[in-house]
Amino acid sequence: MPFFFWDSTMIIVLPALLLAMYAQAKVSGTFQKYLRVPASCGLTGAQVARRLLDQNGLYDVSIEMIRGHLSDHYDPRKKVLRLSQDVYSGTSVASLGVAAHETGHAIQHDVGYIPLGIRNSIFPVASIGSQMAFPLFLMGLLFRAESLMFIGILAFTAAVLFQVVTLPVEFNASSRAIEALEAGGFITRAEVGPAKRVLSAAALTYVAATFMAIMQLIRLLALAGMFQRRD
16 A cells, blocks of 8 residues: 555655645635735625626526635536635625636536536546545556556546536636626726736636546556556
8 A cells, every 4th residue: 555655656646745745735815815805895795696696597597605715616416506614705806706707607507618517527537536536446456457457547547537527617617707706896997916826826726626637547557657667
């Protein structure tokens, strides 16, 4: 077990790990910074989200407040926009940016945005793959069963594809958010920059997650290659 997690191939994922740590610090710091900057419109994130949803005819999408820090998300199965307390009740530029971003996902779902559809269809397989990939690969490595290693790599590939498809979905939602906030007069021209910085910082976490997944896949392939050479 220690060999599997701390062998020489760990150097492959080290850059991705550093990027992930930086991305988390960046998004947390940027969000906290602009959480203290009130938006001129004086509306809460929930109010802005409701208006944007109604403007797009999404009257059947409800909004709920949930616990957690940056736990905001849109649930397409139940058509519920779930916003953290800072976003739901907040009147800051950061709150409005995040609320509009999640509203962007609801709009994507309504208009049939293709990358979102692909991501949702991949999700069940990717979820199972991300959980089973490493145990299967490790069992193959320990018991010298190449078939199990191959299945583990294949399972993790689905998780990697999910991360790759997530990128355009997130970037598009952010683009929709900024456009809707500015067009609706919810943020001024001076507030566009701060709102973009909040969403760009959040997007970096998805870039880091994708990079990490790709590097992990390369690491599995490297380990499989080392195993075959020993044979």
